[in-house]
Amino acid sequence: MSNLSEIVDSLENRIGNLLARHENLKKANTELEEELAVLKSKQQQFQSEIEVWAEKCNSLKLANSMLGSDQHKRETKLKINALIREIDQCITQLSE
Secondary structure (H helix, E strand, C coil), rough: CCCHHHHHHHHHHHHHHHHHHHHHHHHHHHHHHHHHHHHHHHHHHHHHHHHHHCCCHHHHHHHHCCCCHHHHHHHHHHHHHHHHHHHHHHHHHHHC
């Protein structure tokens, strides 16, 4: 009979340990999910900043080429041609 009570006590201890580990793992999981949300938010913010800086970089390249820089003449010519095509399309649509 004492053997049976020892087995029951052992099972109770194991179940108690498992429940404690389960609670610890749930807390750790919640913390990790919160950290993940923060990191995703920061990543989105950084991605937006990258896009803004890329646009500024392109604007500066265009401005440099318009100032007579030989380095970006081809890009400037292509951009001007694209703008002229857009203007022509607008004029065509207005005249219809």
